[in-house]
């Protein structure tokens with residue numbers, strides 16, 4: 151067994167070498183500098199074989215929008231890496247156990263991550279909580295059925311304006327969107343650094359805003375990769391992010407982005423499944439939509455998590471929660487919900503549903519219905535009709551969306 155503990159400042163260089171190597175990179179000077187600067191804002195834990203660091207992981211301090219709009223504290227897990235000389239000997243399991251113990255002790259009810267491979271994390275109680283779409287659209291198949299709003303205009307801004315304004319626009323765009331976890335300060339810094347090695351042959355960023363009555367109501371950040379085969383334009387527009395505080399702003403920005411000249415193909419990732427763009431297009435089949443797993447959520451404290459979100463229906467249901475990895479969550483829980491509030495109590499009453507922790511995490515934000523998961527595995531209906539009731543209890547007005555990859 152490996153020792154798992156927080157690393158010390160002296161161990162930062164070894165820590166960075168481990169996960170850079172595992173991801174096939176040699177760490178840059180910038181990376182060393184950033185890791186030193188951010189050491190106090192995040193928790194870096196490692197697994198050690200004797201004195202040698204052989205595995206890494208980081209917990210960031212995120213805020214997650216829950217159904218109903220309240221904000222939960224979430225540990226955002228990144229840089230999970232086990233040196234290839236030590237794989238499949240329990241180092242990851244040790245790190246995962248350490249995260250859960252640490253977050254639970256700190257009263258942080260959620261953990262979340264983006265997975266490098268989707269088969270790794272459900273064994274640790276993570277559920278696939280938000281779906282995301284990667285889009286590809288060819289010019290000139292981008293005719294829109296909508297007009298941009300009459301008021302306001304799209305204009306270019308410089309990188310300093312983007313740096314100053316984007317966090318506020320994102321904060322306003324996230325209202326009412328479950329699953330949204332805005333960038334922390336450190337992730338904003340990385341976003342705006344726009345390092346040449348991250349451009350993959352494309353330009354530096356261009357930034358535009360949609361401004362209405364003097365106020366920025368949306369932004370887009372994109373790159374252009376120049377392609378001129380046989381002197382015929384086929385540039386790629388690589389949209390990094392589009393954020394809008396309301397539908398008018400979204401319409402204005404898409405109108406602008408899909409109308410840029412000299413573009414052959416438009417690429418954008420991390421869009422929500424219920425985005426209205428397909429309905430704006432005259433020829434929606436031309437929008438190639440690739441659906442992928444988005445954010446994986448772990449309910450570190452199931453009772454606290456159930457109590458923190460809101461519910462649109464009135465019902466009372468007993469869940470038998472199974473959680474081998476975090477045994478403090480296991481047991482029978484009565485969930486009394488109504489639009490006025492929620493009560494979560496332990497009970498000995500017979501359960502309506504038996505549910506695995508990963509399945510509960512997958513339905514928690516409203517991204518997938520309970521009955522859909524039950525048709526596969528992980529949920530058992532103990533009382534007839536309970537699945538349909540659970541579908542109604544956990545339903546959300548809008549699909550959860552996690553637009554920030556970390």
Ligand SMILES: CC(C)(COP(=O)(O)OP(=O)(O)OC[C@H]1O[C@@H](n2cnc3c(N)ncnc32)[C@H](O)[C@@H]1OP(=O)(O)O)[C@@H](O)C(=O)NCCC(=O)NCCS
Nearest residue numbers: 172230231232237238239240241242243264265266267270
């Ligand atoms: C994925 C990774 C962290 C796993 O670390 P590890 O120390 O080998 O994992 P463990 O030994 O604790 O494995 C725990 C269980 O998960 C399984 N598992 C872990 N990673 C797996 C993978 N990529 N594919 C299939 N099974 C995997 C193991 O087989 C083991 O199963 P078991 O308990 O039934 O025996 C490691 O292989 C790695 O660093 N990969 C490259 C980087 C990466 O993908 N990181 C994840 C970032 S989100």
